[in-house]
Structure formats: C-alpha cells, structure tokens
Amino acid sequence: MNLILLSGGSGKRLWPLSNDIRSKQFIKIFKDEDGEYISMVQRMHSLIRKVDTDAVVTIATSKSQVSAIHNQLGENVGISVEPARRDTFPAIALAAAYLHFEKRVPLEESVVVCPVDPYVEEDYFQALKELGNQADKGEANLVLMGIEPTYPSEKYGYIIPEDKEMVSKVETFKEKPDAATAQAYIEKGALWNGGVFAFRLGYLLEKAHELFDFTDYKDMFRRYTEMEKISFDYAVVEKEPKIQVMRFHGQWKDLGTWNTLTEAMEENAIGNVMMNENCENVHVINDLDMPILCMGLKNTIVSASPQGILVSDAEQSSYIKPFVDKLDQEVMFAEKSWGSYRVLDVEDRSMTIMVTLNPGHHMNYHAHQEREEIWNIISGEGVVVLDGKRREISSGDVIHMPIGCKHTVQAKTELKIVEVQIGKDISVQDKIKYDWNFA
Amino acid sequence: MNLILLSGGSGKRLWPLSNDIRSKQFIKIFKDEDGEYISMVQRMHSLIRKVDTDAVVTIATSKSQVSAIHNQLGENVGISVEPARRDTFPAIALAAAYLHFEKRVPLEESVVVCPVDPYVEEDYFQALKELGNQADKGEANLVLMGIEPTYPSEKYGYIIPEDKEMVSKVETFKEKPDAATAQAYIEKGALWNGGVFAFRLGYLLEKAHELFDFTDYKDMFRRYTEMEKISFDYAVVEKEPKIQVMRFHGQWKDLGTWNTLTEAMEENAIGNVMMNENCENVHVINDLDMPILCMGLKNTIVSASPQGILVSDAEQSSYIKPFVDKLDQEVMFAEKSWGSYRVLDVEDRSMTIMVTLNPGHHMNYHAHQEREEIWNIISGEGVVVLDGKRREISSGDVIHMPIGCKHTVQAKTELKIVEVQIGKDISVQDKIKYDWNFA
Secondary structure (H helix, E strand, O other): OEEEEEEOOOOOOOOOOOOOOOOHHHOEEEEOOOOOEEEHHHHHHHHHHHHOOOOEEEEEEEHHHHHHHHHHHOOOOEEEEEOOOOOHHHHHHHHHHHHHHHOOOOOOOEEEEEEOOEEEOHHHHHHHHHHHHHHHHOOOOEEEEEEOOOOOOOOOEEEEEOOOOOEEEEEEEEOOOOHHHHHHHHHOOOEEEEEEEEEEHHHHHHHHHHHOOOOOHHHHHHOHHHOOOOOHHHHOHHHOOOEEEEEEOOOEEEOOOHHHHHHOOOOOEEOOEEEOOOOEEEEEEEOOOOOEEEEOOEEEEEEEEOOEEEEEEOHHHHHOHHHHHHHOOOOOEEEEOOEEEEEEEEEOOEEEEEEEEOOOOEOOEEEOOOEEEEEEEEEOEEEEEEOOEEEEEEOOOEEEEOOOOOEEEEEOOOEEEEEEEEEOOOOOOOOEEEOOOOO | OEEEEEEOOOOOOOOOOOOOOOOHHHOEEEEOOOOOEEEHHHHHHHHHHHHOOOOEEEEEEEHHHHHHHHHHHOOOOEEEEEOOOOOHHHHHHHHHHHHHHHOOOOOOOEEEEEEOOEEEOHHHHHHHHHHHHHHHHOOOOEEEEEEOOOOOOOOOEEEEEOOOOOEEEEEEEEOOOOHHHHHHHHHOOOEEEEEEEEEEHHHHHHHHHHHOOOOOHHHHHHOHHHOOOOOHHHHOHHHOOOEEEEEEOOOEEEOOOHHHHHHOOOOOEEOOEEEOOOOEEEEEEEOOOOOEEEEOOEEEEEEEEOOEEEEEEOHHHHHOHHHHHHHOOOOOEEEEOOEEEEEEEEEOOEEEEEEEEOOOOEOOEEEOOOEEEEEEEEEOEEEEEEOOEEEEEEOOOEEEEOOOOOEEEEEOOOEEEEEEEEEOOOOOOOOEEEOOOOO
16 A cells, blocks of 8 residues: 555644644654554554554655654655645655655555554555545546545535445535534435545656656645645545545544544653542643642643643643644754754753653754753763864763854763753744764 | 841642752842842832831841842842741741841830741731731730631631621631531631731740740840740731731732732733643743743643653642652752852752852852862953962853862852852762951
C-alpha cells in the first residue's frame, strides 16, 4: 500500500499541550503495548506497520512539523515537505510527484490519502488497504471512504451514495448541514466524508498537469509557490464523474478538541497529578514537573505545559481557540530532530532554556547578532565547536559565546544544557546558519 | 501601645502559595492604596501604623520566618525569634522578656498580644488600643478580646461573659463546640475567643518566673529549649481568676483556608489569568509567569506557584492538608532578607535557580561540599567574592565555583543570577558559612 498521511493543523485547540510547533498529533497521551506514552502520529504509524509491514508511508506536511516527525518517528520516515502553505490539492500533488519521481512508484499503482489525526483502530488500516484495492480495479477514478455516522453531526460533510452496498457510486456530496438535515441524510444512508480517498498515481499526476505545468518532483517543489491555493475537493472531487464510496463502520473519531481527546484517554491522569475521591469525570494532563492537586471537580479538564495552564469545563473546552489566539505566545517547548528544548525563564533581556540533545545528534552551526549565550553543561558528554575550534565537554563545563561567535554542539551521550541567552532583542529569527561537518 | 504579633503557622492549608518557608500571612493577595499587592502581614503592619504611629510592634516568630518578615517589612521591625518550636506560652514569655530587657519597656505598661493572621480593619486596632487601656486600669490581670459571633462556628473556642456589658468579667471558657451547642452559647451571649489579650508586662514576667527560672532576655533565649511546651491558655488563662472580656463587633475573619481567603479577595484573578464569560465564582491566583485560561468553571479555586498547581471546588479546598502532607516537597521559592529565589528546574544531579538580590544586599559567605555552582549574571551590577578575592560583575559574566570554593555576592543594583548547581547530592543542608565583611 502507498499511503500519503496529511499532517497539518494548528496548535490552538489543544493549547497548552500544542503550540505553533507542536500540533495535536504529536501530543503523547496514548499508551503503546509496553505502557510507554505515544502520540497520535506514533500510534497511527505503528498500526499501519502492523497491518501492512511493507506500506510505503509518505507524510505530507509543512516545514514546521519536520523536526517533530523525525523526533517521534525517526530519520527513515518518508516526508514530502511543502515549501509554503498552499491548500490540500497542491500538498497531495507534491506528495504524489514525490512518490513517482523520487520513490519510483509506477503510475498504475494506487495511492491512499488520509489525514493523520483521526482516532482509529487496526480495522481502519485494513479498510485503507481495501480502498487501495478498489482503486486498482479501475471501476472509478476516485474511491472515497464513507464513515458510517454514529450521530447527526454538524461538523462533517456528507456523502450520499446511490445504494447501500459496501461499494457504491456516489450520488452527491453535501456540505456540513444542521443536525436536522444531517438526520435526514443519515436516514437516506448518507456517510461522513472523512477526507480519505484512493486513486491511481497516474490519475492524480494527470490532474496536477491540467492545473500546473511541471516536469518532475524537483521542478514542482522549486515552483511550489506558483501553484494555485485550491482544495482537493474543489479541484478534483467535485469535477470527477467516476467516483465510488466504500463504507467503513469501525472506530473513527475526530480528537480535535479537549473534550473529544480526553474521552479517548485510557486513564484520567497523565503526569504528576493527585485527585481526591470527590473528583468525577476529571481528566488531567500535566507536562510540567510540578504537581497538580485536584479537589472535588466535576466534568473538568486540566492541562498544563510550559505554554500555560488550561482549567476548563469539559464541554466548554471546545471553545478555547479565540482565547488562545489572544495569547499570541512564543513557543515555550519543542521537539526537534536533534532532541528537545523548553523555556525555563523569560526576563526583559534574557531567556533561560533547557536543551536536551539526543546521543549522536547535533544542532545547526550558527551565530547570533543580538545576543550572547552561555551553555552550562549539566549532564552528558559531547563536542562543541566555537569559531571552528573543537572542544570536548562534559558535566560542569561552561561555554560562553559572545555575539557573533559561531557555535554548535554534538552529543556523545544524552547531553543536557542550561542555555542562558542575554541580549536586548532575543528572537528565534536572530540566527545565521553556517556549514560544519562533524564527521 | 505595645503589641506582640504572633506569627506562626504552617504552609500546608494554602498550598501551593504557601510552603515550609512562606506561611499564609506572607502571600500577597490584598491591595494597598496605591494598588500594589501586599500580604496579610504587610496589611496588618500598615493598619497598626495608621491607628497608632508610635506603637511598639514586636513580631514573635520562628527562625524560618525571619527572612520573609525582613523582606516584607524591612530591617527595622522588632522581632523576637524563638530559638526552637515551643508552644504559645514560651513564645509570649520570650517576647515579653525581649520588650522589657531589650526594649526597656517598664513593667507597669500594658502589652497586647494578637495573632498576625485574622482579616481585620482599622477598628480592630482601635479595639486593641482600648484593650491595652483596659489592662492599664488594673481591674483584671488579663483582658481578653471577645469577638461577637456571626454564626455558630465549630472552629473557635467560646468565652461566656458574666453580662452583656462592653467590658465584663468572664464566667467560663468553652472548647470548640458542635453547631447546636455553639448556637446555645451564642443565645446566652457567648463570644469567640480569637486569641487576643492584654496584660501588664510585669504580670506576665511574674507568670514566666513561676514556670521557669531566668535572669533576663538573653538568658531565657539561651535556655529556651529547657522551657516546657505549654500553651498560654493552659499556663495562664485557665488558672487566672481575675479575667475580663471586652466585646468587639467589627470585621474579624480567619482566612486560613482557600475558600475563606478567596472570599476576602477584591478581584477574582491575580496574575496572568484569562476567564471566559461562563465562569462563576471563580478565584485564580497565579504566581507563575505562564498564563492560566479558565473556561466555564463554577465555584472553583485555582492557585499556582513554583510548588505546584491547585484546582479545587471552593468548599473542598479546606480539606487539602493531608494531600499536601503527602507531597513532602522541597521549597521551590522563597523571600529572603536579601531578595528572593525560585527553582527553575530540577534534574537528577542538578538544579537551576533564579536568584534576585536586592540593591545593597548580599548573601552569606559560604561554600558547599557536595556541589559546584555556576552563576550566570543576567542583569544588574555587583561584587562577588571567591576564596577571599573580590571581583566586579555585571550582565553576561559567568562565575564558576568548584566544590569547596567560598563565595558570596553583593548587589549594587538589583542583581539577577541564574544559578546552576551540579552535584551528586544537592541539599540546602550542604552549606558551610564563613565570615566576610563587605564594608
């Protein structure tokens, strides 16, 4: 199976555990078989491997998520990075070009596209395989997955099939309706449109050529910003007469808000949490080191990270976005391909950060124009490079980098550094990158 | 007026804003006339000054609170420090000896004793003055303040007066009753015992001599641990036949638990807090830099500091003590006579702390046996001393103190330091003090 996972999304609705860098799919709230916490994207990745060990998985995403994906899935995962934000059609076209021109997937093979964030089980991936098989048959140019509705939701678009067979032609599509209309659709056999579909690779590349002239993946990548912002639905689905829908009646949940996400949690508390016996339907996710004590709460969600603290009635938690928009925060923690960081303290003219480098990894070689930095090595061993000079470092060492000093560090063992930044204007933009080869 | 303020109390019931060092009376949740946040002890101190500018105020307290008192009230406040924890009688006797032998207060002057933590207004201090005046008359050896009950509380002891005059002889005392008994007492004219009383200084020193043989304040201080642990009620009040009670009907509230404390707050939120319009009777005190967002909460208290986060139903918040006992935490923030500190990060073998030194102040000259330390000066100017050598420091300087290095720092302007501690066994006990004179 060739699978394109669409990994997008903003960090607003699951604040404070998501932020501008960490979208909801990277929050670790599920457990794997060993009892380790894993994220939505890790969970999905391991379920795919279970169902189809040979699946060719490509994650279509934006630049901002690449580090987090490598951090959580390793270096060997296929990623198609959008050079700029366009809409779903350009993103899917780019990933398709990547599969054909870079991964050498033949044009007649089918490809399945699905979003990375629904909460699903193994049967879903089995269904994705069948979706691909159905596309292989060539009865239709596009095969959609139709999710059997569990309630008359106003949140989803609806697919009206011609009949109630497992695979059916599509009669028509309906935009998000009100509950009464949704109920009427469902009585007629309508299905939710979960944004999951399969096609032969050649078909999609043809569609891409119709809208945009390109020679290969590299050419499309280079000229990506020239592509029109257009959704896959609008560019392809609405214009295609040969469409089928395949029913899926297994577990499929959108965990996009705190109340839906916490319903999928296996336990009520994650992290350093105490609750008294008078708490009812309380979910707490604590990503801070300090303890959270809950007393006599009902139907409440508490969530804490270095970004902040949310305390919300479960139902009200779906309305947080405008409040989080108002906050307009700096990113206070992030998972990077080389490790992670979290902000410990922010002052007028300084910032203190805990940096963790994973063994064998290193930062970019870089310098700052507006700030000096001090590295306090608190544990581990590694090598720093300062203006071209290498130096071995370990716990207790202190490295002072004046403004303009080129610097990088590589970890031999896991390396923890308290980084103190001092300057008038401390900003993530103040970074000039240089080349350095540790090998 | 000679006033002894009893400042005791543990940091459990108002966790996380109180801790082993900061008792509830030091939490800044009230506003002064300029809109600055002040603590209970600062509020009480300024009310006393308003009513009686010449009042001789002595705070009877334990060693652990001395730094916080100096931090909040300045260096010139009178403090009688208990060398060890005894009970209320030894503490009052020590403060009385301090007043007579150190402050030269004559034996015939009256002294008023009151706890530092009730929430009161100016009229209360007016009443304390009258209590002292009544003791001056010599009609009784002890004059108690009887607070007119507002409800049949089970939390207080009751004083049964002989009549309903403003000043009356005491018929008897009753321990904390159940509500029905309390109601019956109140109908007979009973008053709450708020632990406020006045006596002539000579009387109390006589009582002290009856129980303990001492020559002067210094002698009592030196031999304080030899004194019996005995309460003032048991040692004096219950045995004294000549007792009067004076009624007080003004504002008097015990703010010892989160629900009572928040009722006295002038506003619903202190610190970086957002609430949506569906919050009702929600009080939030946020001592952290990060934002707290509250959505759709009712009758809820949220309180956050570097110690942790409390989210509690208002009524349930009075039952937190056993949970806080379980936490058994290190102190994560403190106000010291020289400034303040807060823990930013704790790792296996390191700890990162933000230290703020007030201008002109300095730490003790000291060394550690089990840890090295690094000072990252992030703002301000000062002088460090390392193994006897002075050095001027300012923002950007880094000072590395190996194990055993004697060190101290004095602030010229407010000095902020990120202190990184590294060692196998990091503990507040690991501190050897030395002498150093900055003058």
